[in-house]
Amino acid sequence: MKKILTGAVAAIALVGIASPAAAQTNQRHYNIAGIQLTNPTGFGGAIAQGLAEFAIAGGVGTRYTAVADAPSDSESATPTVTTTFNLTGSVNKDCSFYAGNNSNATNIDFGVIGVRTGNNENVNSAFEMVGPAFANIETLTAGCNFNNEVSITKNNVNGLVNSAAGGYDTDEFQANIPYSVTAAWTGVSVNTVTSGTGQSLAVSTSQLGNTIQQGAWRSNMTINFNAPAITNKGLVAGNYAGSTTLVLSAL
Known part of the structure; x- marks a missing residue:
């Protein structure tokens, strides 16, 4: 257990960024009898993830997942906004x-x-x-x-x-x-x-x-x-x- 969670307390940091789109959290970690598998992808990753899930179902190893999502900006963000005011008036000829x-x-x-x-x-x-x-x-x-x-x-x-x-x-x-x-x-x-x-x-x-x-x-x-x-x-x-x-x- 200590190899999986180092220290007595796990602190979760929540971060939001109001800026151009950043990658959202989607983490999946396995530790099957000391064998670590992190964010498996592709065809090989899918096979490895299936074997890890099979092992966990049999009571061997553990899994950690973290998924975060939030809606994007309603419109494209504009860091600089320029507005021009057109001032008009008139003077009568005299x-x-x-x-x-x-x-x-x-x-x-x-x-x-x-x-x-x-x-x-x-x-x-x-x-x-x-x-x-x-x-x-x-x-x-x-x-x-x-x-x-x-x-x-x-x-x-x-x-x-x-x-x-x-x-x-x-x-x-x-x-x-x-x-x-x-x-x-x-x-x-x-x-x-x-x-x-x-x-x-x-x-x-x-x-x-x-x-x-x-x-x-x-x-x-x-x-x-x-x-x-x-x-x-x-x-x-x-x-x-x-x-x-x-x-x-x-x-």
Whole structure:
């Protein structure tokens, strides 16, 4: 007996492994009169096992078996799991231009546009403009948060127009005052990703309008109006009016 079970106590160690599939215990041991047979397999093993069982049935020798079984993982184990979270949101396209707190802020009045009214003026200078007329506008808040177009358009290519001029000699007088417009800001060209630099858009005295495309920008903007002095003709008396429209539009 001592040859079969060494020591006074046999300790059974139960082990479970949560990992890729491992061989499960299936042990069969015989000791028949000192002849040991361990886990017989194959055709020869089957014969030897049959003889061992026959001997045990006749009261000779002993047998030890250990069988263990447990169900496998429900699915293939994955030691590393990677999950990607896709975060999304949206920002609405917007353009901004602070133009004061009411409509009066955009009414630009040159006041009296001075002409040479002295009776000692040479006839070739009489009623001509004394000097240029100008206006300057600045807003500290302007821009668009996407590719955009900046456009400036006059309502009349002739500039400021006296719509009730009456009759006049067109060789000596005119009833309009041409003016130019120049806007300036800090921005970038359309579809360009870079640091902002000085940008501008000009409409000459002979142009009706002009446009430029930009990438997203925000900065102050200045708009200058300049009506050069008319020195080759006199101005017909009356009220002169015109309008200029600035449009910032996201593309």
